[in-house]
Amino acid sequence: MLRKRIPLLICFVFGAFGLAQYYSPHPIVVSGYSTVLDWVQIIFAFTLIVGVLSVFQIHLKKISRREKLWGYSIVTLSAIIVMASAGFLGGTGRGTAFVWMFDNMQVPMQSTVFALLAFFVATAAYRGFRLRNVEAGILLAAAIVIMLGRIPIGALISDYIPAGAEWILTVPSMSAKRAVLIGIGLGSITTALRVILGIERSYLGRG
Amino acid sequence: MEKETLMEIGTFTALVLTLLIFSFLYKENPFYRFAEYLLVGISVGYYLVIICRNTIYPLVIDKLFVQGELLVLVPTALGCLMFVRLKKKWAYLSRLPLALMIGFGAGISIPAMLQARILKQMSASMQSLLTVNGVVILIGVTSTIAYFYFSKRQEGMFGRFTQLGTYFLMVFFGATFGYTVMSRISLLIGRLEFVLRDAFGIIS
Amino acid sequence: MDLTRIDKRIIYLLLLLAVAIPLLTKLELPVNVGPQTEKVFEAIEEIPAGSHIIVSFDIEASSLPEVQPVAEAMIRHTFGRDLRIVGLALFSEGTAIGYNMLSSIAQEFGKEYGEHYIYLGFRPQYVSAILGMGEDINSVFPLDYMNDDWTEYPAFAKVRNYSDISLVLSIADGSLPTYWVEYAGSRYHQKIVTGLTAVMATSYYPYTESGQLVGMVGGLKGAAEYEKLLGYVGGGQRGMLAQSSGHLLIILVVCIANIAAWRKRR
Secondary structure: OOOOHHHHHHHHHHHHHHHHHHHOOOHHHHHHHHHHHHHHHHHHHHHHHHHHHHHHHHHHHHHHOOOOOHHHHHHHHHHHHHHHHHHHHHOOOOOOHHHHHHHHHHHHHHHHHHHHHHHHHHHHHHHHOOOOOHHHHHHHHHHHHHHHHOOHHHHHHOOHHHHHHHHHHHOHHHHHHHHHHHHHHHHHHHHHHHHHOOOOOHHHOOO | OOHHHHHHHHHHHHHHHHHHHHHHHOOOOHHHHHHHHHHHHHHHHHHHHHHHHHHHHHHHHHHHHHOOOHHHHHHHHHHHHHHHHHOHHHHHHHHHHHHHHHHHHHHHHHHHHHHHHHHHHHHHHOOOOOOHHHHHHHHHHHHHHHHOOOOOOOOHHHHHHHHHHHHHHHHHHHHHHHHHHHHHHHHHHHHHHHHHHHHOOOOO | OOOOOOOHHHHHHHHHHHHHHHHHOOOOOOOOOOHHHHHHHHHHHHOOOOOEEEEEEEOOHHHHHHHHHHHHHHHHHHHHOOOEEEEEEOOHHHHHHHHHHHHHHHHHHOOOEOOOEEEEEEOOOHHHHHHHHHHOHHHHOOOOOOOOOHHHOOOOOOOOOHHHOOEEEEEEOOOHHHHHHHHHHHHHOOOEEEEEOHHHHHHHHHHHHOOOOOEEEEHHHHHHHHHHHHOOOOHHHHOHHHHHHHHHHHHHHHHHHHHHHHHHHO
16 A cells, blocks of 8 residues: 555655646635645655665765775765855855865866867767768768857858857757657657656656 | 865876876776776766755755655655665565655656657758748758658658658768767867966966 | 877867967858757847846856857847846856856946846756746745845736746756756746857757747857857957867868778778
């Protein structure tokens, strides 16, 4: 009962309500809708804390079992504790240790990880971008026009390059993306209906 | 500690960590791995603080103990049920709050998707059919949708039409690749500007 | 020499030089303003002074170097136009980024917290946050980032929901502007613009072309265009030479690889 039927019933009731409220301006419906929106915020916040605890648990297990690279898990756990203590004890305003660590540790490391991708994109382009057939030719041509058209040098070579890039973006590329959006929209509606009606129940997991 | 000294220590720390991450370009090494695990820890700690101080406090603690809104107990109890996921035996109880979130999310998404993704996009595709671009857009949208229609064999006239859809898709992928290059190089510029300007003062 | 098998470390080094050397020079390239950036600029210009706008920091730290010049230019414009900013974040990392950025630019313009801007902080479930603000912003954000009651500031006390917001500006590196369009735009007819990373730009053209999104400022080039409209040189314009040489290098290596492969086949 508690394992399947009640969750499915809750899903149906709240799903049907979420759908129906869009069409009803009745004050009771609007008030109920606002209340549920607030509830979802709160429940979701707890869900995120579960995620944090789970990371903590994984690294703690790694250390206690002396698994491979367990030493690095000490770094992770220490960093969690230091950062959390700084935020809870010292606050999150300007000039606090919390913001100092965010600005001087988290931001530089995280953005550098993404900056590495510039190098990988360059080598991937060198190795993979081969003119093998018509499709590859179209892909390559579009990429080159965009790469040239979105830098000032493109306009210095010819005014047609930025104009061509703009045309690609607003006409053929846009229409393909629009078709994908429509497709995803139709797929999402179908999935949402299946979830509400209890046909799609993978979120329940096993057991 | 003085503000300038703190800033200098901060810039030095950021420089060292930036170089540790960049060392991955040579090959994976213990210094990079140290930075990687440190990043995970810092991010998780940050996340925990922001959620507790900036979400749980105003939405639960303040509402419950300062405003006295008892109704908050319902989502709080449901939220607390999420913690049982950490114990296998009781994990099934977390399905109750999950069902509420997923069900309600599914319900509210239907009219939004229908309105914003399907109807509005379809009508925008048919608005300027008297122009060359308008016709190209309509052909592009329909042929790409046709390409994803797998209930009919893609051969003959229909096959050629769906082939046209793949060309439109290739233009989209090419444009996206061009923009991806742009994005990644911008990030690299940002990091190099930090190293050359803030850390070493080579550029002004 | 087999040009189809250049060592990847040589390409890394070439890219590093292609980006770093232009940064050492002070050469600036002329920037042409594109239609998307112009639309965003005009949308902000049209808003009467004293109106309220939402600036949502929907970004992560990973893309900050790219988004920062975009965000700074747009926030400078709004403060320069005397608009009142309601800052918030729908990605957790955007919370500290937004708070730092808003406070430092406000200081630059001599703007006061509570009088010209407030910062509400982070809400995790973005769909319900966006929809909730359509009903009552105070219900979604009862307290501001510092956990004070923001409705006590007279300049913001009357802000109830989207009907009191002239524009939403989503500073983004992912799909958040889609949610703003689909939930705030279609249900509450909220005007929305975005400043985002270049990698996401192609995904938003269907929305700008259908009018669901007023316009977008994409990547470092977008930032350079916006800076030009505002009449100052910032991170966007400074980076254009390096951006250009980086693009040219990648085009060059693709051409070399293809020509070498073609010659090898013959």
